[in-house]
Amino acid sequence: MESLEExxxxxxxxxxGAKIEIVPNPGPANQPSxxxxxxxxxxxxxxxxxxxxxxxxxxxxxxxxxxxxxxxTKKVKVKKVxxxxxxxxxxxxxxxxxxYLEAVYHLFSMTLKHGPVIIRMRTADRAQRAPLPSLxxxxxxxxxxxxxxxxxxxIKFDGHPDLRRILMWDEFEDFPxxxxxxxxxxxxxxPTPHDxxxxxxxxxxxxxxxxxxxxxxxxxxxx
Amino acid sequence: MSATGFHELxxxxxxAMTSRIEGDLMEISMGPxxxxxxxxxxxxxxxxxxxxxxxxxxxxxxxxNHEKIGENTSYLGSMPYTDxxxxxxxxxxxxxxxxxxxxxxxxxVPERAEYLRLILAELTRLQNHTSLLGFLLxxxxxxxxPLMYAFREREKILDLFESLSGSRMMCDYMRFGxxxxxxxxxxxxxxxxxxxxxxxxxxxxxKLIVSNEILIARTQGVGKLSAELAINAGITGPMLxxxxxxxxxxxxxxxxxxxxxxxxxPLGDHGDCYDRLMMRALEMxxxxxxxxxxxxxxxxxxxxxxxVKVRAFKPPVGEAYxxxxxxxxxxGFYLISDGSANxxxxxxxxxxxxxxxxxxxxxxxxxxxxxMVILGSIDIVMGEVDR
Amino acid sequence: xxKQIDEGLRSELQKRGVWVTSTQELYxxxxxxxxxxxxxxxxxxxxxxxxxxxxxxxLARFGGEVFRPxxxxxxxxxxxxxxxxxxxxxxxxxxxQMPDPKYVISMxxxxxxxxxxxxGYNVLKGIDRYIPVDVYIPGCPPRPEAxxxxxxxxxxxxxxxxxxxxxxxxxxxxEQPSEFPVPAFGAHDLEPPSNPxxxxxxxxxxx
Numbered sequence: 001m002e003s004l005e006e007x008x009x010x011x012x013x014x015x016x017g018a019k020i021e022i023v024p025n026p027g028p029a030n031q032p033s034x035x036x037x038x039x040x041x042x043x044x045x046x047x048x049x050x051x052x053x054x055x056x057x058x059x060x061x062x063x064x065x066x067x068x069x070x071x072x073t074k075k076v077k078v079k080k081v082x083x084x085x086x087x088x089x090x091x092x093x094x095x096x097x098x099x100y101l102e103a104v105y106h107l108f109s110m111t112l113k114h115g116p117v118i119i120r121m122r123t124a125d126r127a128q129r130a131p132l133p134s135l136x137x138x139x140x141x142x143x144x145x146x147x148x149x150x151x152x153x154x155i156k157f158d159g160h161p162d163l164r165r166i167l168m169w170d171e172f173e174d175f176p177x178x179x180x181x182x183x184x185x186x187x188x189x190x191p192t193p194h195d196x197x198x199x200x201x202x203x204x205x206x207x208x209x210x211x212x213x214x215x216x217x218x219x220x221x222x223x
Numbered sequence: 224m225s226a227t228g229f230h231e232l233x234x235x236x237x238x239a240m241t242s243r244i245e246g247d248l249m250e251i252s253m254g255p256x257x258x259x260x261x262x263x264x265x266x267x268x269x270x271x272x273x274x275x276x277x278x279x280x281x282x283x284x285x286x287x288n289h290e291k292i293g294e295n296t297s298y299l300g301s302m303p304y305t306d307x308x309x310x311x312x313x314x315x316x317x318x319x320x321x322x323x324x325x326x327x328x329x330x331x332v333p334e335r336a337e338y339l340r341l342i343l344a345e346l347t348r349l350q351n352h353t354s355l356l357g358f359l360l361x362x363x364x365x366x367x368x369p370l371m372y373a374f375r376e377r378e379k380i381l382d383l384f385e386s387l388s389g390s391r392m393m394c395d396y397m398r399f400g401x402x403x404x405x406x407x408x409x410x411x412x413x414x415x416x417x418x419x420x421x422x423x424x425x426x427x428x429x430k431l432i433v434s435n436e437i438l439i440a441r442t443q444g445v446g447k448l449s450a451e452l453a454i455n456a457g458i459t460g461p462m463l464x465x466x467x468x469x470x471x472x473x474x475x476x477x478x479x480x481x482x483x484x485x486x487x488x489p490l491g492d493h494g495d496c497y498d499r500l501m502m503r504a505l506e507m508x509x510x511x512x513x514x515x516x517x518x519x520x521x522x523x524x525x526x527x528x529x530x531v532k533v534r535a536f537k538p539p540v541g542e543a544y545x546x547x548x549x550x551x552x553x554x555g556f557y558l559i560s561d562g563s564a565n566x567x568x569x570x571x572x573x574x575x576x577x578x579x580x581x582x583x584x585x586x587x588x589x590x591x592x593x594x595m596v597i598l599g600s601i602d603i604v605m606g607e608v609d610r
Numbered sequence: 611x612x613k614q615i616d617e618g619l620r621s622e623l624q625k626r627g628v629w630v631t632s633t634q635e636l637y638x639x640x641x642x643x644x645x646x647x648x649x650x651x652x653x654x655x656x657x658x659x660x661x662x663x664x665x666x667x668x669l670a671r672f673g674g675e676v677f678r679p680x681x682x683x684x685x686x687x688x689x690x691x692x693x694x695x696x697x698x699x700x701x702x703x704x705x706x707q708m709p710d711p712k713y714v715i716s717m718x719x720x721x722x723x724x725x726x727x728x729x730g731y732n733v734l735k736g737i738d739r740y741i742p743v744d745v746y747i748p749g750c751p752p753r754p755e756a757x758x759x760x761x762x763x764x765x766x767x768x769x770x771x772x773x774x775x776x777x778x779x780x781x782x783x784x785e786q787p788s789e790f791p792v793p794a795f796g797a798h799d800l801e802p803p804s805n806p807x808x809x810x811x812x813x814x815x816x817x
Contacts, residue, residue, distance in 0.1 A: 027541020027560070028329030057454050058470075061544065061572040063557050106544050106557070106572075110454050110470045116544060141457020141577050167283035167609060168732065169696050173797040176731045177291060183731050184799035255700055258649050258679035262656070263697055284697040285653055287727040295729065304726065310654035374664035392654065392751060606653055 001114040004032055007054065014051070015043040023120060033104065033118035038133055041121055042159070045138040048107060048117065056107040056117055059139035063106075064149035066126070066179050069099040099126045101155050105135065105142070123155060128175075134160040152177035248276055253594070255284045261358075261598065262605030266582075273590045278583045285609040293569030298324055298399070298536050301569065306393040308571060309607040311351045314343045314384070315549045317397035322478060323545030323556035324399045328538035330531055335524040336401035337480045342414070342517055343384075343396065344547075345510040349421065350380040351550035352503040356428065359500065359599040363441055369431060376424050379417050386410060399536065400528030411518065418514050425511075429504055442496035446585040446597035449494060456580045460552025461506060462601060465491035465498035472548035484516045499600040537564055544572075551575055551602050571610055575603040634773045641685075641711070642673075642768040645761075648684035648708070649677040652691025655718035658751040659690045667754035672761050681707040686764070688757075689743075692720035692727055693734040695800045699792045705741045706789040711781035713768075715760055716743045719750045726750065739804035741790055 008020045011034075018040035025032045036044055048056045076093040079086055101123045108115030123130035134157035136142045146157045147166040154175035157163055165172065174181055254265035263284035269277040289308065293301045305320045306313035318340050325332065332340075357373025381391040387406055388394040396403050432438055448458070453466045463470060471488045473481040489505035491498030540562045546555035552574025559568035578601050586594050620630050651659055663669045663677065678684040681704045693701060705714070716737055719725030724735035737743065744767060747760045771779040780786040790808070793800040 025541050027327065027539045029326045029541055029543035031543060059457055060553065061555055061557055063570045065559065065568045110468060113475050139457065140455045140580060144576060144580055167286040169795045171795045171797060176288065255697060256650055256704060263652055284694055285692060286694055286732045287692050288730045288732055292729060307654055310657060371665045374661060378666045392657065
């Protein structure tokens with residue numbers, strides 16, 4: 001199979017206007033990926049699926065990832081006046097990367113038996129229903145997996161035939177797999193709590209009425 | 224009496240009997256508790272009489288947020304949770320996870336451990352396919368008898384697992400860089416006895432299946448899956464091969480030491496339920512072939528890579544996707560590491576979940592009774608579908 | 611009033627061909643040797659339950675052979691596997707549909723208290739938050755022998771249930787409820803998160 005750079009050049013030639021970046025993957029696994037832009041993702045996906053040298057017809061895995069806002073500090077050499085003389089001093093410089101949500105697609109080929117080619121799409125920000133184009137019209141295997149990402153991460157896929165919650169119940173309002181999700185307080189009694197369970201215990205046994213939620217059992221719920 | 228032997232009506236029936244009855248679609252909800260023992264799975268089915276017009280699966284009744292727990296647990300701490308994904312095949316789940324972490328961190332596995340992994344994976348495949356055939360037949364109305372035969376053989380293999388790893392079902396046996404416990408010569412002797420006795424059980428069981436006319440009538444021509452739809456919908460495993468697509472990860476990826484052994488890949492012609500059933504029966508024979516070849520040449524040596532740190536295991540920054548051919552299909556793990564002891568993102572690629580994408584397509588136009596047969600032939604396990 | 615029959619007298623009479631028993635013993639003997647479980651498996655423990663009913667660890671010899679698919683015909687609900695919040699209302703509904711006298715066995719760590727999946731947003735931390743449980747079986751999964759032991763414990767419990775008096779069996783007492791309210795799906799959690807009439811964990815005095 002050709003290298004990722006060659007795939008990128010050919011895809012950009014086949015789909016005019018497409019902006020594809022290569023995201024490197026440090027580490028021994030050696031599986032770098034292509035980052036696609038929203039406007040041309042569908043066309044690039046069709047190219048990847050139908051091109052005779054690639055024939056990536058098996059979309060094996062669709063994953064959602066949540067990247068929070070990150071601050072990194074780098075040490076930068078800066079010229080400063082110290083004790084009357086100009087010297088180069090190392091100063092910490094903060095860099096701010098805003099957070100986003102991501103959908104990663106692993107593609108293989110069943111006809112030509114090669115792969116993987118990994119493509120990614122990133123949302124602009126971590127809004128509640130940040131949109132991304134859906135690749136279900138290209139690979140049907142993405143149908144349930146994109147629904148799951150909508151359910152657990154809150155990414156809205158435009159063009160998906162049936163976008164609704166799949167694993168949680170319909171009235172559920174949160175997106176549980178996000179990194180800033182807080183679990184509801186249904187603390188389970190434990191005789192000797194420690195570590196993070198002790199934190200939960202302290203919150204739970206802080207002033208709360210003895211009857212936990214009994215006032216919510218209304219006649220309507222007694223079926 | 225006419226020549227056909229039936230009484231023919233002397234006059235035409237009154238008009239009311241021949242006019243069409245105006246009706247509506249009947250919506251029924253099959254599940255989440257129903258006698259077909261695939262777990263808590265629900266289908267909202269719209270029926271026109273007995274014919275299925277629309278089918279929407281509903282799951283999430285066993286969603287145990289395995290992936291969120293994976294983000295809060297260390298790499299090794301997630302290994303027992305992988306047992307509980309596809310609870311029939313804990314050994315292959317462990318192997319898939321260990322393989323992904325080994326890809327992520329660049330760990331090598333010694334020879335003896337590879338042989339042990341392969342032998343246990345093929346034994347798992349045997350007991351999974353046997354159980355599936357037992358369940359499918361009891362769904363079709365054989366009411367438990369094939370299940371008793373199937374579970375009798377399954378118990379023998381589970382005895383082997385228990386004496387090796389300490390637990391019948393949740394083995395937690397693989398480690399990053401090898402296996403947890405070594406197997407002695409008496410374990411291999413017992414395993415060889417079971418493998419030698421298995422073909423006789425398979426012959427007996429196949430006689431129950433292959434020439435049973437109820438089974439043939441209920442499965443042939445039912446739930447046909449075309450090869451194009453199967454590839455596009457990401458179907459993997461015996462269901463894909465029953466539609467005629469030659470894609471088995473043991474041959475394509477050649478993970479572990481599979482390239483050293485000779486085995487064939489059975490393929491189906493029609494893609495209906497009967498082909499999917501027979502795929503499993505034929506795969507069991509191929510597994511026995513692989514096992515016989517592997518048991519002869521297990522080398523001595525360490526069972527785990529000594530360079531791997533067990534405590535404070537921190538793989539380098541990066542991501543990896545590793546996959547194996549599990550008994551139900553392609554089981555993959557996608558891990559993103561940020562250099563700490565817990566994964567940043569831990570994702571399971573579940574074969575049963577994705578194989579269910581085509582459930583509606585397969586069931587349209589068939590009767591309600593066929594729905595259970597089709598569902599049984601897809602071979603789902605809810606622990607994997609919902610994670 | 612229920613005075614116990616003198617065992618010596620009973621065996622003497624038996625030798626002469628006279629069999630003496632009490633209504634309570636007879637009633638309970640019939641019930642405990644023909645318990646019909648409900649076919650209700652959720653997760654991995656269900657497979658061990660099926661293995662218990664299969665050829666090696668035969669459950670049929672204890673009378674529990676016929677697993678009924680319908681709750682209207684079952685006496686015993688073996689909650690085998692993780693109970694999720696999405697599934698909890700259905701379990702309570704099934705329990706309500708079972709006719710009295712009914713029993714619940716909570717099989718496996720997940721059904722007792724959430725088990726290994728306790729830190730879960732969708733996992734109900736134990737089925738005894740909403741329905742009363744008679745026997746708990748720890749294990750993950752418990753061996754088939756453990757399920758058989760639990761079955762025998764249940765039989766002992768049934769044998770000891772009284773028909774009259776202040777401490778008579780719950781199903782014969784008009785004050786005791788036999789149906790429990792079904793929780794509803796809320797925006798973040800089930801509402802209510804537990805049923806305080808049933809779920810009364812000990813309160814810790816935190817100083």
